Amino acid sequence: MLSVHQLTKCYATGDKALTNVSLEIPAGQVAALIGPSGAGKSTFIRCINRLVEPTSGKVFLGETELTKLNQRQLRRERRRMGMIFQEYALIDRLTVMENVLSGYLGYTGFWRSYFRRYPQDVVKKAFVLLERVGLEKFIDKRADALSGGQRQRVGIARALLQSPDILLVDEPTASLDPKTSRQIMRLIKELCIERKLAAIINIHDVQLAQLFADRIIGLRAGELVFDGLPDGLDADMLTRIYGEEDWNRSVQSDEESPESSKTKSNSHDIHSALKGTNV
Amino acid sequence: MPLRFLSDDKDLSQAQWKLRTTREQWLIWLGWLFGVSLFLLCWKVISDNTMWVFVQDAPQQGADLISRMWPPDWAYANLLWKALWDTINIATLGTVLGIMMAFPCAFLAARNTTPHPILRSFALLIIVSSRSINSLIWAMLLVTIIGPGILAGILAIALRSIGFIGKLLYEAIEEIHPTPVEAITATGASRMQVMSYAVLPQVMPAFAGISIYRWDINIRESTVLGLVGAGGIGLQLNAAINSLAWDRVSIIFILIFATVVVSEYISAKVRKAFI
The missing domain is CATH 1.20.5 (Single alpha-helices involved in coiled-coils or other helix-helix interfaces)
Structure with missing residues (x-):
């Protein structure tokens, strides 16, 4: 589905954000990208849809080599990549519906979109999506009238209206409370299964990543240092990704019973307490 | 330390x-x-450098002037409505014309929306030259070029407004949140679509506020354009001052004052509606 070869990004300031990162994401796989702040997670997903131009390396989406497209071709391919943001990145003064419909901009001309004349089947599709994410009562509300969790749901609906093959998700829960974070992550995961979407999710919260991702990728200082199943992420690996810290207090419960950790109600620390209130 | x-x-x-x-x-x-x-x-x-003899009797002179201004020549107001209407039209049409020219200029001048640095410097040049010349001076130049009358006034107001609106608007454009722009770009939208969906809604309140504020200023400025022959109530003001008809001057002041109060009220209302 998505394959990345030797991706490197040097910013103009000389900072090397990514160094020779290579990986493949098969169709339908949800991969969590973890790593300390400044490890290059955001740069990585922005290099995929070229919001940030990679310095070298290749990115393939299916058969298409994204890294050699011209602007017009790139715009057409961006439609296949839905993006979800930390601060939701909605247009505050537009309504929920206008925000969702903006996911269709890549398919329509300027004047049609300027006068908000969208085809009826697209409007219907937007209704279905808004219902799916639970916002059918807020369609005509302005985006800035919504709470954080609701706003992120609008962001998700906008990304899905593109009919993407892959979701690029940048810190979807960093501005949300723990409960809403889990709901949003669960929603993204469910939608990926329903629609057979691949996803790369940048996330700070290791527990959420282990809970909802099929695969964990660890970046440190722009280099790939871990790539494996959520269960394979132990204290040693966390030290490799994030640096020295007493990881065992929070990882212990996973090590004891990796199979049942999702439903277990072991509350010797805050993270396992959270897991206890799961799904 | x-x-x-x-x-x-x-x-x-x-x-x-x-x-x-x-x-x-x-x-x-x-x-x-x-x-x-x-x-x-x-x-x-x-x-x-001040001749203090003149300053010393300033209170008497002031009192004298006011006594000649009072009571205002109320009947003269009936001859002023046309000129007042012209003044408001000069201000309004001039502002509209200014907005139409300033709007594209601002998008070319803002660092984050300009298509090319050369276009940016060109737009900045327009904005700076418009701002550096007062509308009264624009009016003087235009009266010489296209003759006296309302048209010269409208163009003078428009030319001065480009710089004001253009500068404030391009600063507002540079201060927008970048993430919605990123998000709209990521959907595969074209440049123009990014402008209309991600940039325009964010600067709309500022744009409305700036425009209406400039209209408010233009009402005041257009009252003096008549002094150089560019139409409006300034023409009558000039004539009244020259013929020492101070009771007429005072009625003109009263009318200008009332107009400015009304325009202030309207602009406050509009600004509130656009947030």
């Missing part, structure tokens, strides 16, 4: 802290001394 150790062993319990170093303190004091001296010197020069 505001932090000062009294002993060599960098012992914090023995340290002192002040906001500024002694040197900074002295420099600030000298700066004030220089500023105050300069002010007093200027005061002296201006005072030497």
Whole structure:
């Protein structure tokens, strides 16, 4: 589905954000990208849809080599990549519906979109999506009238209206409370299964990543240092990704019973307490 | 170094802290001394060049002028409605014309929306030249070029407004949140679609506020354009002052004052509606 070869990004300031990162994401796989702040997670997903131009390396989406497209071709391919943001990145003064419909901009001309004349089947599709994410009562509300969790749901609906093959998700829960974070992550995961979407999710919260991702990728200082199943992420690996810290207090419960950790109600620390209130 | 150790062993319990170093303190004091001296010197020069005989009877002169202005020649107001209407039209049409030219200029001048740095400097040049010339001077130039009348007034107001609206609007464009722009770009939208979906809604309140504020200023400015023959109530004001008809001058002042109050009220309302 998505394959990345030797991706490197040097910013103009000389900072090397990514160094020779290579990986493949098969169709339908949800991969969590973890790593300390400044490890290059955001740069990585922005290099995929070229919001940030990679310095070298290749990115393939299916058969298409994204890294050699011209602007017009790139715009057409961006439609296949839905993006979800930390601060939701909605247009505050537009309504929920206008925000969702903006996911269709890549398919329509300027004047049609300027006068908000969208085809009826697209409007219907937007209704279905808004219902799916639970916002059918807020369609005509302005985006800035919504709470954080609701706003992120609008962001998700906008990304899905593109009919993407892959979701690029940048810190979807960093501005949300723990409960809403889990709901949003669960929603993204469910939608990926329903629609057979691949996803790369940048996330700070290791527990959420282990809970909802099929695969964990660890970046440190722009280099790939871990790539494996959520269960394979132990204290040693966390030290490799994030640096020295007493990881065992929070990882212990996973090590004891990796199979049942999702439903277990072991509350010797805050993270396992959270897991206890799961799904 | 505001932090000062009294002993060599960098012992914090023995340290002192002040906001500024002694040197900074002295420099600030000298700066004030220089500023105050300069002010007093200027005061002296201006005072030497003033003919105090004229200033001494200023209260009588002022009182005299007011007594000649009062009561206003109320009947004269009936001859002024046309001129007042012209003034409002000059201000409004001039503002509209200015907005139409300033809007694209602002998008070309803003660092984050300009298609090319050369276009950006060109747009900035337009904005700066428009701003550096007062509308009264624009009007003088235009009266010479296209003759006296309302058209010269409208164009003078429009030309002066480009710079004002263009500058404030392009600053507003540069201050938008970048993430919605990123998000709309990521959907595969074209440049123009990014402008209309991600940039325009974010600057709309600022744009409305700036435009209506400029209209408000233009109402005031267009009242004097008549002084140089560019139409409006200034023409009557000039004639009244020249013929020493102070009771007519006062009625013109009253009308201008009322118009400005009304425009102030309208602009406050509109700005509130656009947030």
